[in-house]
Amino acid sequence: MAGKILAVVIVMFALLTGAAVYYLQEYAYYSEAAFPPGAEIVLTPIESDQPEAILAEDVQGIDADSSPLRFRACFKTPLTQGMLTETYRAYEGAEPLNAPSWFDCFDAAEIGAALENGEALAFLSQAGIAPDVDRVVAVFADGRAYAWHQFRPGALEGN
Structure with a gap:
């Protein structure tokens, strides 16, 4: 017994x-991520290291103090991929990380597949959000866009 x-x-x-x-x-x-008015989403220009705000609508996001990698955001932008490509830095090695299941606007698998097949383009939002961590933004041709934090490509090699 x-x-x-x-x-x-x-x-x-x-x-x-x-x-x-x-x-x-x-x-x-x-917790809900804070996006100050006029600086909701920023991208780093090709000619500068100083990120600048872009037009963004319906921005929603989450973040956590427990890890720099927990940030996710979804939004829409009227800016075209062509204009963004000519103005802002592309981001090589973009790999979206999964979001919690309840944050359903962010689908890492869909975003990752779109980045691989060229349907979406990745841009550097801000370098060095945390040590070896960058904020990345992916933009689809229809204006849907997503942001997340990820380790800078190559940052974990040799550790």
Whole structure:
């Protein structure tokens, strides 16, 4: 009988631990990201290291203090890919990271596939948001756009 009680306690502890880990990964620490008016989304120009605000509408985002990689944003821009390409720095090696399931405007798999097939283009928003971490913006031809933080390509090599 004592073995059954011990087994039930172990299973209950495992279930509670699993639920806590899920909650911490999906919900805890996240808060709505702040986007100051006039500087909601910025991109780094080809000719400068100083990011500048671009036209952005319907901006929504999340962030967390627990990690520099938890930032995600979705928005729309009236700027064309051609104009953006001529004005702002392209970002090589853009790889969107998954967002929590409840932040449903951001689909990392769709964005990543669009970047691979050229449907979306990636631009440097801000270099060095945190050590070795950049903010990246991907823009689709229809104006949908997404932003996230990622490790600078090559930053983890040799660690």
